[in-house]
Amino acid sequence: MTSRVRRLFGRHEMVLLGVTVLLSIVIGALNPAFYSLQNAFDLLKTSVPLGILTIGLLVVLISGGIDISFPAIAVAGMYITCTLAIDVRSLDHLPALLAISTAIGLALGLFNAVLIHFFRLPALIVTLGTASVIRGALLEFVGTRTITNLPPSIIAFSRTNLFEATLANGASAALTVSILFFAGVAIAVALALRYTVIGRGAYAVGADLAAAERVGFNVRRIHLFVYGLMGALAGLVGIIHASIIRNANPLDLDGLELTVIAAAVIGGASITGGRGTVTGALLGVALMVIMDGSLVLVGLPSQWHQVFIGLVVLVSTSITALRTRSARAGEIAR
């Protein structure tokens, strides 16, 4: 049992959990409304798109890659699907729309993988390029206007809740059904990383590409898997995002990649590859969401928001960095 807990929460995860709990205690002391059901539901809802994307990126980072095109892919999936569903009313069923958007994302992700694998181009450059091509093509060939009259099935999805309650002041609190997608993705990816050969291959490729090839891993398949998964999850997030904000804006989600990278790295994923866990990524997302979603709650003046976020990110990352450094110093002294 204890070894199982230890496996689930490595050293880094324990530190992160500590920071998150501490932050929650401080926020709760400043404003007890932090502990309300409503706030918990709100934070969970906010974490769905960020969380799914972070888990997708985690797999890419583990394999030693990087992807910054996923916000563009998410927007492409969302906008093309919504445009299509408005023109072709018979498509307007949630599973169909989710499938279309996910398929668009998958295709774009595989395209990234092909460029990265077969042309041996740096992932950063490739995805920087595809992101800008995708966004440009979307505006040029699909449309520039924000769609506010979303397909009815998406509106219905956005109103579907697992749990609803009306509070004393007449306000209502609700837990969105999309949290199930987040939970499903987290569990599926955690299992895939641990129990499939391709998942272990991602770790091997991320640590040492040449050695992984020597062992006999099919590196092409691993690249297709990680970037394809990232793309597919981005496509899924596109529809979820549209349902949350109830519109489809082709210019949306700009800059989201930085928040997602931050969440993954805070969660212990290594930018240089080979390291990272779903548990860590979830804690990274939790920390980001709680931090960003409590600034108004504690009444921090707007000027201080950025400073505060920067401080929390610095503290949580430098704790790990310090630990690694002291471990290395021990080695050198031998």
Add this chain to the structure above:
Amino acid sequence: MHVPRVVIAASLAAVCTLTACSRKAASSASVPTPAHRYTIATVGKVEGIAWFEDMKKGVQKFAADTGQEAFMQSPAQADGAQQVQIIENLIAQKVDAICVVPFSVEAVEPVLKKARDQGILVIAHEASSAQNADLIIEPFDNAAYGRHLMERLAQEMGGEGDYATFVGSLNSKSHTEWVDAGVAYQREKYPKMHDVADKIEDYEDQNKAYQKMKELLIAHPTLKGVQTSAMGTAAGAGLAVEERGLQKQVAIVGTSLASVSGQYIKSGSVRMISFWDPALAGYAMNKIAVMMLEGQKITAGTNLGLPGYESLVQSKDKPNLFFGSAWIDITKDNLDQYMQ
């Protein structure tokens, strides 16, 4: 940012009739021939987005109405350097006047100076701090606009209770001016109202505004009103209020467009939105350019014959800065005429 076509059509129809009236029976339908034909270039921030496409329509309308050679050209990407390059080219073409909506005022100052040194008339828009312009025309005085929004919010709140304000970013000068003027006005006229959260930043992101609004509703359960600034904020905040079922308790008033916030005006969470019309602004710049080229003086009270620009207000600190009062208010009552 985009304005529904109906709005443009309506305002252009208005422009049309007004100018038709002022011009005494200038021979029926054919293009009029002016006494002197000027070349006037209008430079926007970026090509292809709805806001500047609409402004272009205003410029084209002006050309059709007056027979002047008026055209619009904007950078392919939202990039200050490209805008400077376009202005350089226009100087080389020896146009008579340049109307510009600067991407960054500081970045275009040198090239605007160069234009003026070569005898080209420079009219600027959304650039109240510009130094090298012959005249700057703004749709309205930011402070007056902020007071206008606050007055409406106060009415919706019954003159009392807690309210909060949003800005797209603290770096946005116009947003902070609107909010500051509104808050100052409230303190003076509605002492029973309280500003509980000042200038919450939403980074011009509708999703962020939605999240921050939900947080605000938890932090301040007694909240009765919100004044918003960025185009998507009213919609994001409106969605949050609607999801909570608080449409009756919380009023939202701010800057937005019917196409963005219409559904929340309908549901009642957004009570009023205001905006200004880029087509009219483009028309007004060109009109001023021709008037000045013909030697007419623009003074306080000048009537451009355009809705909201019937009596220009001159800035006290800067004699070449003029304001219209060209805001357009949309409420539940007139929403239909602004929706497709």
Add this chain to the structure above:
Amino acid sequence: MTPRSSDRPFLSLTAIGKSFGGVRALDDVSLDVSAGEIHCLAGENGSGKSTLIKVIAGVHRPDRGSIAIAGQPVASLTPISAVRQGVQVIYQDLSLFPNLTVAENLAINSLVEHRRTLVRWRDVRRTAEHALERLRVSIDLDRLVGDLPIAEKQLVAIARALLQDARLIVLDEPTTALTGVEVDALFALVRDLQQRGVAILFVTHKMREMLQAADRFTVLRNGRVVESGPAAEFDEARLTHAMTGRAIGETRFDGRVDASAPPRLRIRDLTGPILRGVTFDVRPGEIVGLTGLLGAGQGELAARVAGLETSGTGEIAVDGAPLPACTVRAAARAGIGYVPEDRLREGLFLDRSIADNANASSLRALTTGLRLLSTRRMRSQADRWIHDLGVKAPSIDAPVRQLSGGNQQRVVLARVLATRPKVLVLNGPTVGVDVGAKEEIHATIRQLAAGGLAVLIVSDDLPELVQSCSRVLVFRHGRVTAELGAAALTGDALQEQLSAAH
């Protein structure tokens, strides 16, 4: 299974030739390795050893010659077919995954090979346990390989090779990062494998290891086989001659040390994370060797003297003047020069020129009145040291990357000497350096000592210590447990002390 060599060789290379862009890397090389044989492939850097390994691994296709495995001619060998036929090459980098556990590293090949989709962790564990049992070693299966010491990593790599039914294991420079005791353990293991009929091809340039372990020798020089035969026919002199093409005499430190002279370096009661009250003196002209097992304190002592390790108590004094602080700056000011062990990572700017590297530590002395660098003085200083130390390079403007290990080490030495130190601390001065170059570096060090320098050498290369040092201090658990000098300083005596320290 037959112990010792069987008649038919497992691997047989005949008249192999391989050229790269007109440069002949291998020329008419023949080599037989039999089951149960430890075959040593010796040669200096650049002799063609690496190319030959890659031919055996199927990475390079030879231009000429033939390969036979287990008596069957092999038309074309690929990395995969080589593995299938039982050839396992363990490269210096070991090809392990530091981010995975020991168990997974051991089982990873079988996971991939069986084209499975899912990982059964119970199977992984069983496979790993089985692999370690075969080697009769115990390593925590749940530890990350990245956290293991190098010696244990090597065991994991060997165990992994055995798991794949290796019949020939090629070990490429396996002892580079190992201490003496660890090398002994490795040899014991290799002999055990030999008993089980595994053929071993041991690739090295270290003299002691070759003589200790090998059944047969093949010596390469300039891409050709210069000597080949049973180990009994070889001794150190013959091997050295074969590898370098010239005779190198066994020399010993013979410099006179004036025992009445005041000490150059005085160490008093040094205590730190490992060190426990170490005290000794080094007089001008003296070369003192520091040795011991990994982590016994000799490395920390060098780091303390150089100012790299800052925690701890005690006194370090140069010419009677105690260092004001334990920092690199204070040490450098007092005249202590330090040559790091990992010169590639810590010491050199590989893409800069020899001159830039040689001058990097003494730039202040090369400035003109206006605090600008004088190019003329930079060049003349670099020229002088390069000449004095015998760096072999086309010009002082050549990038250091192009130099051999021995010459790179001289450039580091030149840089330290340019600061005109009184005390020189050398950490593993000849690690990764060829026999011939090693001899020259030792000669240089002796010369420097004769000029009045006090020298400290941290090393676990016993012959090096015996040859170069006036006395050797053996460390154990942070203390100096033995001091060997003059006649008492022999390889056997040192070996004995080190074993006792275990």
